[in-house]
Amino acid sequence: xxxxxxxxxxxxxxxxxxxxxxxxxxxxxxxxxxxxxxxxxxxxxxxxxxxxxxxxxxxxxxxxxxxxxxxxxxxxxxxxxxxxxxxxxxxxxxxxxxxxxxxxxxxxxxxxxxxxxxx
Amino acid sequence: xxxxxxxxxxxxxxxxxxxxxxxxxxxxxxxxxxxxxxxxxxxxxxxxxxxxxxxxxxxxxxxxxxxxxxxxxxxxxxxxxxxxxxxxxxxxxxxxxxxxxxxxxxx
Numbered sequence: 666x667x668x669x670x671x672x673x674x675x676x677x678x679x680x681x682x683x684x685x686x687x688x689x690x691x692x693x694x695x696x697x698x699x700x701x702x703x704x705x706x707x708x709x710x711x712x713x714x715x716x717x718x719x720x721x722x723x724x725x726x727x728x729x730x731x732x733x734x735x736x737x738x739x740x741x742x743x744x745x746x747x748x749x750x751x752x753x754x755x756x757x758x759x760x761x762x763x764x765x766x767x768x769x770x771x772x773x774x775x776x777x778x779x780x781x782x783x784x
Numbered sequence: 785x786x787x788x789x790x791x792x793x794x795x796x797x798x799x800x801x802x803x804x805x806x807x808x809x810x811x812x813x814x815x816x817x818x819x820x821x822x823x824x825x826x827x828x829x830x831x832x833x834x835x836x837x838x839x840x841x842x843x844x845x846x847x848x849x850x851x852x853x854x855x856x857x858x859x860x861x862x863x864x865x866x867x868x869x870x871x872x873x874x875x876x877x878x879x880x881x882x883x884x885x886x887x888x889x890x891x
Contacts, residue, residue: 700880702827710819710827710870712880726879760826769874770817772838774826 667691669761669775676781682749685778687761694742695719698764700771701735701746705757715764716744751782786810788871788883795889802858804886806871809852816854817872818847820865821885827870831856858888866890 672686687699701713714725716735723735734747744761758777765772788808796802806816816834819827829838831847834854844859858865871883 709885710821710872710882712882715878715880724878762827765829765832768815768833769878769880770815770829770832770872771819771827772829772832774828777826 667763667773669763669773671759671761671775671778674779674781676783677751678784679751679753679782681751681782682747683751683780685746685748685759685761685780687744687746687775689742689744689763692763695739699735699744700762700764700769702760702762702771703757704760704777705754710760713746713759715769718744748780751780753782756780756782786875786881788873788881790869790871790883790886792884793887793889795891796858796861797891798863799860802861802865802888804856804858804869804871804888805853806855806883807853808873808881808883810873810875810881811849811852811854814873814875816847816849818845818856819870819872820867821870822867830869861888861890863890 668690670688695718700715703711713729716723732749736745758779760777761775762771763773790806818831820830821827834849835847846857848855868885870885874880
């Protein structure tokens with residue numbers, strides 16, 4: 666069955682960078698796009714964008730350009746989210762999720778990675 | 785971009801029917817999807833393409849669409865259904881939006 670396993674929680678200081686990983690198994694990695702979703706503490710879900718796992722081409726949602734980078738290592742079926750110049754307001758749980766098909770919906774999710782930004 | 789509007793909360797007694805609505809102009813042209821999220825857990829897809837149920841999702845969960853409003857219906861609500869529910873859609877360019885979420889309380 667499909668599994669997405671994310672890296673563990675991380676505590677970072679303001680200005681630092683963080684890289685979250687999402688390792689996929691149970692399906693052909695390059696056949697399904699991957700999205701990233703942010704959930705700030707006590708808040709709702711916010712779509713950050715998606716990456717075409719076949720071409721590596723990323724698409725970023727409004728508000729997630731500049732400091733946010735999606736990347737892949739297809740040899741290990743892993744997607745990455747890197748955030749640079751971290752701010753306190755970046756504190757959130759970040760989820761990767763598999764795009765279910767041609768339509769943009771998400772049929773499998775990682776367990777989430779809590780990134781805490783604090784001095 | 786556009787918005788999807790959900791009621792912040794819905795309360796229902798066990799065994800009753802819960803209905804959670806989601807409204808947005810794009811819903812008349814685009815499919816809606818529903819996710820369930822329990823505290824400390826990742827979201828789970830409950831309904832796709834307005835009314836389709838993924839395998840493994842109980843039959844008491846159903847979805848419907850009318851105009852610019854979609855509805856998630858939970859028939860015979862159980863205590864385990866207490867969770868946050870999010871609707872989601874995408875516009876023609878592929879940009880995704882989530883509703884603000886509805887907290888379902890089972891009394």
